[in-house]
Amino acid sequence: xxxxxxxxxxxxxxxxxxxxxxxxxxxxxxxxxxxxxxxxxxxxxxxxxxxxxxxxxxxxxxxxxxxxxxxxxxxxxxxxxxxxxxxxxxxxxxxxxxxxxxxxxxxxxxxxxxxxxxxxxxxxxxxxxxxxxxxxxxxxxxxxxxxxxxxxxxxxxxxxxxxxxxxxxxxxxxxxxxxxxxxxxxxxxxxxxxxxxxxxxxxxxxxxxxxxxxxxxxxxxxxxxxxxxxxxxxxxxxxxxxxxxxxxxxxxxxxxxxxxxxxxxxxxxxxxxxxxxxxxxxxxxxxxxxxxxxxxxxxxxxxxxxxxxxxxxxxxxxxxxxxxxxxxxxxxxxxxxxxxxxxxxxxxxxxxxxxxxxxxxxxxxxxxxxxxxxxxxxxxxxxxxxxxxxxxxxxxxxxxx
Ligand SMILES: [Zn+2]
Numbered sequence: 101x102x103x104x105x106x107x108x109x110x111x112x113x114x115x116x117x118x119x120x121x122x123x124x125x126x127x128x129x130x131x132x133x134x135x136x137x138x139x140x141x142x143x144x145x146x147x148x149x150x151x152x153x154x155x156x157x158x159x160x161x162x163x164x165x166x167x168x169x170x171x172x173x174x175x176x177x178x179x180x181x182x183x184x185x186x187x188x189x190x191x192x193x194x195x196x197x198x199x200x201x202x203x204x205x206x207x208x209x210x211x212x213x214x215x216x217x218x219x220x221x222x223x224x225x226x227x228x229x230x231x232x233x234x235x236x237x238x239x240x241x242x243x244x245x246x247x248x249x250x251x252x253x254x255x256x257x258x259x260x261x262x263x264x265x266x267x268x269x270x271x272x273x274x275x276x277x278x279x280x281x282x283x284x285x286x287x288x289x290x291x292x293x294x295x296x297x298x299x300x301x302x303x304x305x306x307x308x309x310x311x312x313x314x315x316x317x318x319x320x321x322x323x324x325x326x327x328x329x330x331x332x333x334x335x336x337x338x339x340x341x342x343x344x345x346x347x348x349x350x351x352x353x354x355x356x357x358x359x360x361x362x363x364x365x366x367x368x369x370x371x372x373x374x375x376x377x378x379x380x381x382x383x384x385x386x387x388x389x390x391x392x393x394x395x396x397x398x399x400x401x402x403x404x405x406x407x408x409x410x411x412x413x414x415x416x417x418x419x420x421x422x423x424x425x426x427x428x429x430x431x432x433x434x435x436x437x438x439x440x441x442x443x444x445x446x447x448x449x450x451x452x453x454x455x456x457x458x459x460x461x462x463x464x465x466x467x468x469x470x471x472x473x474x475x476x477x478x479x480x481x482x483x484x485x486x487x488x489x490x491x492x493x494x495x496x497x498x499x500x501x
Contacts, residue, residue, distance in 0.1 A: 171183070221291075
């Protein structure tokens with residue numbers, strides 16, 4: 101209750117300072133003008149802007165590429181998918197408002213609107229298990245097995261760094277999605293990292309994609325920018341939208357911008373995967389390569405490459421974790437390039453507030469909304485899987501001195 105009240109007061113304050121934004125609604129989607137976007141963040145727009153050709157926005161923070169009628173965005177060498185396309189209407193170029201709030205602002209001002217959230221530990225979730233094999237696109241190597249192997253490599257790295265962790269499974273067994281996500285509930289301050297491998301009907305599909313929960317009013321990336329149904333619009337996202345994005349992009353960039361063997365960059369994407377919807381913590385789902393691609397499957401058969409995948413995820417976790425520590429630690433941070441404070445560029449943004457989008461309710465304030473669909477999950481089994489998991493592991497979960 102107190103939480104809701106604080107949120108409402110915060111929202112009112114933010115709404116009062118909304119006059120800097122030029123807003124337009126086209127169909128069901130709200131936009132802000134590119135001009136007001138560029139002004140707020142201190143970007144210069146490189147003219148002319150032509151259809152289907154990327155155009156540059158530059159600032160002391162870095163350069164961004166947007167494309168008219170496209171959802172694709174690039175920032176400092178990596179790729180992101182917006183919820184809706186950049187479009188033109190009555191001669192004005194428009195930026196989707198949901199992307200302004202849920203993608204651009206966390207990207208460009210990671211620590212301005214939302215407090216830092218120190219990482220206490222990591223729930224590592226090897227996807228699938230037991231009767232649920234995941235993709236079997238690679239002969240002789242099932243996804244559930246590779247996920248578990250990568251997860252065990254990841255927790256060893258976390259262990260060496262003194263970061264507490266817990267695994268959602270340590271063996272080849274089925275664990276319900278609710279139980280996986282519940283481990284994050286049982287460990288306040290932990291983040292949730294789900295590990296998967298991809299498949300596609302085309303054997304040539306390859307690369308790395310990293311998923312963050314779709315925020316409210318945002319269609320999932322795979323929908324091509326259109327809503328499947330009303331639930332896409334009213335699904336509340338969760339109160340970790342901002343941190344979901346920061347964590348996801350830290351892991352994504354660690355992989356696709358790696359100096360050696362970097363996988364092809366398929367972009368940071370959005371989806372309403374059940375484990376992401378149910379996790380009551382900042383969460384991410386990694387698709388670390390295609391088992392349906394003969395080259396990537398061959399790589400993933402090697403221990404060296406699975407170790408590499410684990411290391412990229414680990415580096416991303418480390419980068420996110422550091423970004424949530426002291427401002428001094430953030431200043432030293434090189435990997436998460438979004439940590440650069442736009443206030444330092446002299447743009448004078450310290451007094452500005454980003455308008456909160458009405459209706460973007462955190463999960464915790466949502467209980468009275470009848471139309472909001474609830475997760476279509478199986479009932480959550482109350483057994484605590486953790487003790488079994490800790491016992492089964494060869495590595496210590498204790499913090500090292
Ligand atoms: Zn999977």
